[in-house]
Structure formats: structure tokens, C-alpha cells
Amino acid sequence: MTATRTADAFRRLYGSAPEGVWAAPGRVNLIGEHTDYNDGFCLPFALPQRTQVAASRRTDGMLRLHSADVPSGVLTLRLAELDPARPPQGPDGWARYPAGVLWALLDAGLPVSPLGGADLHVSSDVPAGAGLSSSAALEVATALALTDLYGIPVTRTELAALARRAENAYVGVPCGVMDQTASACATAGHALHLDTRGLAQQHIPFDCAAAGLRLLVIDTRVKHDLADGAYAERRASCHEAAAALGLPALRDLPYADLDAALARLGDPVQRRRVRHVVTENERVVRVEELLRAGRLREAGPLLTEGHASLRDDYEVSCPELDLAVATAEAAGAYGARMTGGGFGGSALALIDADAEAAVSGAVTQAFARAGHRPPRITAAAPAAGAHRLE
Numbered sequence: 001m002t003a004t005r006t007a008d009a010f011r012r013l014y015g016s017a018p019e020g021v022w023a024a025p026g027r028v029n030l031i032g033e034h035t036d037y038n039d040g041f042c043l044p045f046a047l048p049q050r051t052q053v054a055a056s057r058r059t060d061g062m063l064r065l066h067s068a069d070v071p072s073g074v075l076t077l078r079l080a081e082l083d084p085a086r087p088p089q090g091p092d093g094w095a096r097y098p099a100g101v102l103w104a105l106l107d108a109g110l111p112v113s114p115l116g117g118a119d120l121h122v123s124s125d126v127p128a129g130a131g132l133s134s135s136a137a138l139e140v141a142t143a144l145a146l147t148d149l150y151g152i153p154v155t156r157t158e159l160a161a162l163a164r165r166a167e168n169a170y171v172g173v174p175c176g177v178m179d180q181t182a183s184a185c186a187t188a189g190h191a192l193h194l195d196t197r198g199l200a201q202q203h204i205p206f207d208c209a210a211a212g213l214r215l216l217v218i219d220t221r222v223k224h225d226l227a228d229g230a231y232a233e234r235r236a237s238c239h240e241a242a243a244a245l246g247l248p249a250l251r252d253l254p255y256a257d258l259d260a261a262l263a264r265l266g267d268p269v270q271r272r273r274v275r276h277v278v279t280e281n282e283r284v285v286r287v288e289e290l291l292r293a294g295r296l297r298e299a300g301p302l303l304t305e306g307h308a309s310l311r312d313d314y315e316v317s318c319p320e321l322d323l324a325v326a327t328a329e330a331a332g333a334y335g336a337r338m339t340g341g342g343f344g345g346s347a348l349a350l351i352d353a354d355a356e357a358a359v360s361g362a363v364t365q366a367f368a369r370a371g372h373r374p375p376r377i378t379a380a381a382p383a384a385g386a387h388r389l390e
């Protein structure tokens with residue numbers, strides 16, 4: 001998908017060339033799952049797959065939206081009527097994401113006036129609903145396009161915050177800050193270490209190709225209905241456990257004190273949830289150290305340990321994810337884990353570059369034997385965060 005094609009489609013739709021084309025990537029989290037609402041650490045990287053937004057300004061207070069990926073024609077909204085209590089619904093529900101970004105910009109009281117509206121055309125190769133954050137890619141690409149077009153001075157961290165606000169307050173999804181930050185701030189050849197308390201970032205070298213490695217992203221193509229309720233339940237359970245331990249957040253429980261803290265919690269389920277969060281934060285720190293030392297292969301077993309923790313202690317995996325991980329490992333992966341919130345979506349496997357065909361083939365066969373839909377498997381290398389294309 002080239003910027004020229006996106007610009008051409010814009011011209012056919014709206015009758016003139018766009019003022020620019022912007023892109024923001026999907027993301028995969030290498031390690032650090034379900035830590036962001038515990039003020040913990042995560043280590044995502046940007047995917048080569050990205051969402052492009054071609055855009056021009058308007059002067060009449062209208063927002064026109066079109067996506068090549070949703071058969072809904074051009075949608076027209078009035079800026080003055082954007083209201084989080086009444087976002088677009090039904091098949092046009094995708095419009096909530098870009099409309100939410102405009103709403104968040106207006107609501108932030110940034111120096112946006114006169115923000116006269118915009119024409120947008122969206123085109124993406126990030127699979128939607130695969131746990132690779134197509135929603136954040138769409139929000140961040142839209143936010144970058146609008147702030148660039150209107151000359152609104154925002155840092156990348158502020159851009160991510162605007163995009164997240166759109167998803168939390170306008171779309172109504174209580175996501176953490178990782179997805180938008182990865183899409184807005186990641187750099188090619190690096191993983192992004194994000195401390196979700198204070199939002200300090202570090203770019204950690206993660207050049208898989210130079211090390212003869214590949215990352216396989218295995219989209220299981222399943223999404224279980226459990227996800228929303230379970231997310232809210234896990235979040236609540238963590239916050240209750242932190243309160244019971246007298247801590248602001250589970251991030252404040254040092255790994256060395258874990259056993260003593262667990263002994264103070266009466267509920268076995270809560271103990272498992274806490275153990276996942278605290279050991280997962282520790283795994284982020286260890287993986288980061290290994291990446292810094294160039295010992296990429298040694299991170300594999302920590303990924304696999306992280307999967308077991310999500311499966312057994314946090315209980316957010318599913319049979320398809322477990323099968324993808326177990327099969328990838330048996331076929332020679334250094335490590336593998338589910339990535340994203342769970343109950344479907346994608347798994348990640350760290351493999352030798354020349355093992356790609358063998359591992360992909362083994363996972364595809366295992367899915368066929370188990371009667372699952374064929375997974376979608378792609379090789380990824382850490383790519384660039386959001387940027388202007390033309």
C-alpha cells in the first residue's frame with residue numbers, strides 16, 4: 001500500500017489532491033501484558049503494517065470520512081455536534097475513532113481555532129480486531145494528520161494521549177496508554193520501553209534481522225466475547241489487591257517481596273493475578289537487559305514464561321493461542337507468547353530467520369488438525385512510529 005495510492009483514492013472521492021498523507025503503525029507487545037493499568041512496564045514495538053490517512057482541511061466545520069476498509073461510503077459529521085454521549089453507531093461505528101480524535105483535540109482546548117474541519121480517507125494493512133491495535137493506528141494517524149495540518153504544536157506523548165482519550169472517552173473502550181504510545185513514539189529497529197507511571201520512554205535496540213532472527217506474528221483470527229468483561233474484572237481485581245496491600249498500584253510491589261505479599265492475600269484468585277503482574281514487570285526488566293546486551297535469543301524463554309503466567313495465573317489465554325505458542329516452540333522457536341489483551345488475537349514467536357517456513361507450516365497444520373480456522377502468519381521487524389508520508 002503506497003501513499004500515492006491513498007492520495008489517488010482521496011482525489012477520486014473528494015475531487016482534489018489531499019494536502020498530505022500520514023501513517024501510523026499497528027503494534028505488538030514483546031513483553032509486559034496487563035501491566036499498564038498497574039502502573040507497570042511494557043515493551044511494545046511498531047509493526048511494518050500501518051494505517052494511512054490522506055487529509056485536507058475544510059473551512060465549513062464539517063468532517064468527511066471514508067475508509068477503503070469498511071464498505072460505508074463517505075460519512076459526514078458536523079464538528080459542532082461531536083458528542084461522546086452520541087457517537088456514530090452501527091456499520092458506521094468505525095467513524096467514532098477519527099471523530100473521537102477531532103473531539104479530543106477540540107476538548108483539550110489546544111490552540112486549534114480556527115479548526116474548520118477536514119476530509120479524510122483511511123486505508124490500512126493492519127488487520128482489524130487481531131490484537132495488533134488497528135484502532136490506535138487509526139487514531140494516531142488521524143491525530144498526526146490533523147495536528148500537522150492545523151499547525152497544532154504537540155509532542156509525540158501528547159499525541160498518544162489525545163488518541164487514547166478519543167478511544168477512552170469517545171469510543172468508550174477503557175484501554176491503557178501502551179497502544180497509542182507505541183504507534184506514536186516507536187522507532188525502527190527498537191522496542192519501546194514504556195514506564196506507564198510517568199510515561200518515561202526508552203528506545204531499546206532490537207535489530208532482529210542483524211541477529212539472524214525473525215518475529216512471527218500469528219493472528220489466530222478468533223475473538224472471544226469474554227474479552228470486555230474479563231478485562232474489567234482483571235483490572236478491578238488488581239486495584240483491590242493493591243489496596244489490600246496498602247500500595248498505590250501493584251507496580252509498587254517489588255519482585256523480591258512477592259512471596260511475603262502473597263501470604264497476606266486470602267483469595268487464591270487474587271494471589272494468582274498479583275503473581276502475574278509482579279513477575280511480568282520483572283520479565284520486562286530482564287528482557288530489556290538482554291536486548292541491551294545483544295543477547296536476543298535468551299529473551300525467548302522469558303516470553304514463554306510470560307505466556308504460562310497469562311494462561312495459568314491471569315487466565316486470559318484461549319485454546320487457539322495456547323496451540324499457537326506450544327506448536328511454535330515445538331517447531332524450534334526460542335520462545336512464544338500470546339500478545340495483547342487475550343481471549344484471541346495474536347501470538348508472537350521469536351525464531352531463527354531460516355526457521356520461518358518450518359514454524360509457520362507447523363502452526364498452520366496444527367490449527368487444521370484441531371479444526372480451527374487457518375491462522376494468518378506474518379514475519380515482523382520493529383518498524384517506525386507515526387510519520388508523514390507525503
Ligand code: ADP
Pocket residue numbers: 051067068069070093094095097122123124127128129130131132133134135136138
Ligand atoms: P484492534 O485495535 O485490536 O485491531 P479494536 O476492536 O480495538 O481491535 O479496533 C478495531 C476497530 O477499529 C474496527 O472494528 C474499526 O471500527 C476500527 N478500524 C480499525 N482500522 C480501520 C480502518 N482501516 N478503517 C476503518 N475502521 C478501522
Ligand code: MG
Pocket residue numbers: 133134135136
Ligand atoms: Mg484496539
